[in-house]
Amino acid sequence: VCNHTSVSMRDWAAVALTSLAKHAIKSKTSMDAKSQQEMIISSLLALCSIPHIQVRRRQLDCVMSLMQTDGSFLLSTSWPNVIQIISAIIDNDTGCELSLVRQGYLGLRLVSSDFLQSIPFDCISGLVEAISRYSKQNTDQNISLSALTLLVKINFSLSFSSQIFQWTISDFVYRKMEAVGNDASEAVWMVLYTCLSESCVDSRFAVRKSACQTLLQTVTAHGHALRSAAWHNVIWQIMIPLLDKVRSQTRCASTEKSNGELIMHHSRDTEQKQWTETCIHTLSAISKIFNSQRKSLLALNDFGAVWEAFLGYLDWAACYENAELSLSAIRSYQEVLLGKISSQTLNVNSHEKSNGSESTIDVVAPELPQAQWVESWKVWLRISRGLARQGCAAMASSVNAETKSTSSTPRMNSSTSSLASLAPGVYVPGPSHLTAILHIFPPLFDKVAKSITIDDLKYESLPAVLESMMNVPIPSEQAPFVLPSSSTHLTPTQEALLEAVKIVFVECTISGTSLRSAIPDQIRLLLKFASMATQRISPNKVAPGGQKSY
Numbered sequence: 086v087c088n089h090t091s092v093s094m095r096d097w098a099a100v101a102l103t104s105l106a107k108h109a110i111k112s113k114t115s116m117d118a119k120s121q122q123e124m125i126i127s128s129l130l131a132l133c134s135i136p137h138i139q140v141r142r143r144q145l146d147c148v149m150s151l152m153q154t155d156g157s158f159l160l161s162t163s164w165p166n167v168i169q170i171i172s173a174i175i176d177n178d179t180g181c182e183l184s185l186v187r188q189g190y191l192g193l194r195l196v197s198s199d200f201l202q203s204i205p206f207d208c209i210s211g212l213v214e215a216i217s218r219y220s221k222q223n224t225d226q227n228i229s230l231s232a233l234t235l236l237v238k239i240n241f242s243l244s245f246s247s248q249i250f251q252w253t254i255s256d257f258v259y260r261k262m263e264a265v266g267n268d269a270s271e272a273v274w275m276v277l278y279t280c281l282s283e284s285c286v287d288s289r290f291a292v293r294k295s296a297c298q299t300l301l302q303t304v305t306a307h308g309h310a311l312r313s314a315a316w317h318n319v320i321w322q323i324m325i326p327l328l329d330k331v332r333s334q335t336r337c338a339s340t341e342k343s344n345g346e347l348i349m350h351h352s353r354d355t356e357q358k359q360w361t362e363t364c365i366h367t368l369s370a371i372s373k374i375f376n377s378q379r380k381s382l383l384a385l386n387d388f389g390a391v392w393e394a395f396l397g398y399l400d401w402a403a404c405y406e407n408a409e410l411s412l413s414a415i416r417s418y419q420e421v422l423l424g425k426i427s428s429q430t431l432n433v434n435s436h437e438k439s440n441g442s443e444s445t446i447d448v449v450a451p452e453l454p455q456a457q458w459v460e461s462w463k464v465w466l467r468i469s470r471g472l473a474r475q476g477c478a479a480m481a482s483s484v485n486a487e488t489k490s491t492s493s494t495p496r497m498n499s500s501t502s503s504l505a506s507l508a509p510g511v512y513v514p515g516p517s518h519l520t521a522i523l524h525i526f527p528p529l530f531d532k533v534a535k536s537i538t539i540d541d542l543k544y545e546s547l548p549a550v551l552e553s554m555m556n557v558p559i560p561s562e563q564a565p566f567v568l569p570s571s572s573t574h575l576t577p578t579q580e581a582l583l584e585a586v587k588i589v590f591v592e593c594t595i596s597g598t599s600l601r602s603a604i605p606d607q608i609r610l611l612l613k614f615a616s617m618a619t620q621r622i623s624p625n626k627v628a629p630g631g632q633k634s635y
């Protein structure tokens with residue numbers, strides 16, 4: 086009758102059924118408690134197949150009433166159906182009614198706050214999945230964001246503090262996990278990580294950002310609870326697919342400005358810009374996970390493949406034609422390579438809050454195997470070569486545009502603005518990008534100097550890369566802020582380049598080294614730099630937008 090075509094008939098039938106359920110739960114019968122509750126909850130569960138909003142509202146009202154008045158008497162066998170009723174409100178195919186979504190979420194919060202200790206352990210995964218459904222619904226974004234917070238509150242003994250609020254969850258979930266064994270407990274962690282990773286690629290920017298931060302905090306704080314086999318699944322089933330999805334969305338995101346009701350900052354007013362920031366957050370988060378959980382990851386049999394795969398994403402992002410993403414990827418590459426764990430990450434992992442001078446202390450992660458250092462060296466060469474190629478391509482594009490726009494007799498006294506007619510969107514790596522990647526060179530080369538071949542130091546390889554980086558022009562908007570050193574009169578990029586050449590030259594002159602035959606190539610590079618120092622800057626050495634080539 087609850088599915089009758091008449092509105093009044095449906096409503097009266099729903100009222101009758103829910104009223105019977107409320108009274109029957111308290112009645113004394115010859116049935117055992119398990120069978121009695123199963124009959125009552127099953128009748129309410131059957132209403133999930135009815136699409137009418139009023140009937141579903143009556144259903145939720147009844148479930149909320151049962152939990153508020155008789156929740157402490159519900160048996161463990163009844164909770165899976167209760168959670169399923171609340172979860173079934175979210176229908177991603179046909180859409181969700183706002184009032185039902187809000188009412189259902191209140192039910193989840195009630196279960197989470199008052200009855201978490203009553204729920205059997207095998208229901209926790211179902212509860213996590215139910216909350217995840219609410220985080221992915223598109224009806225109310227505030228509920229989506231709140232559900233992400235609830236995921237942490239439900240599943241972990243986690244302390245989180247801020248100036249606004251503070252909560253502390255007891256350790257009963259851990260006690261349950263210890264009682265059921267590692268396999269069952271790791272299954273719960275996997276469900277949670279999977280749900281969070283799915284929200285990391287949500288269509289809404291705010292939800293993606295919150296999910297990424299939550300995933301970082303969760304894995305960093307509780308990754309030690311996973312064994313090597315579970316970590317293998319986390320990497321290959323969650324982290325790598327997440328990076329694939331984020332990279333794909335970043336590449337194909339729309340560049341049209343948003344026409345939504347909310348006013349967006351110009352740096353986030355297109356899908357492409359928003360997905361770029363999501364990519365930044367994701368790479369930064371996974372870099373921190375690689376550092377904080379380095380010991381667990383090193384125990385993997387295929388750590389080499391894991392390392393190579395992650396560096397591949399950093400390589401792509403570092404050479405992506407977006408200044409913010411490129412610089413962030415270079416810094417993430419430096420962080421994961423040198424194994425520095427920030428004090429903030431350490432605090433989350435240890436449940437302690439340091440202050441004063443302790444907050445500036447860096448904790449170094451376990452040392453990388455030599456094979457991974459060599460792989461990192463190859464990635465450094467690819468990133469450096471890619472940045473230099475982008476700068477030189479922009480320079481050539483500017484010169485070609487200038488040549489086409491001038492007469493057959495070029496004017497030698499043309500101003501820099503006359504060469505600014507470059508196609509919009511052409512990207513030139515700034516000095517900060519080049520300096521950042523060059524600062525990685527000294528510690529990296531120190532690790533691989535005994536493992537690389539002479540071919541890596543021949544002029545066609547490393548010296549050619551360094552020469553190309555020297556020729557990358559400085560963007561005009563950054564030129565006023567690139568101040569040369571008062572002692573050497575060199576820019577930070579130039580100083581870093583010369584320091585790299587010096588380090589290589591010293592290594593080549595060590596007695597007994599196999600790299601001695603590369604000395605002529607290093608001298609040739611220094612002669613190139615010397616010839617640049619004696620050249621006069623001409624108008625044709627101006628890069629896009631009035632960018633001078635220093």
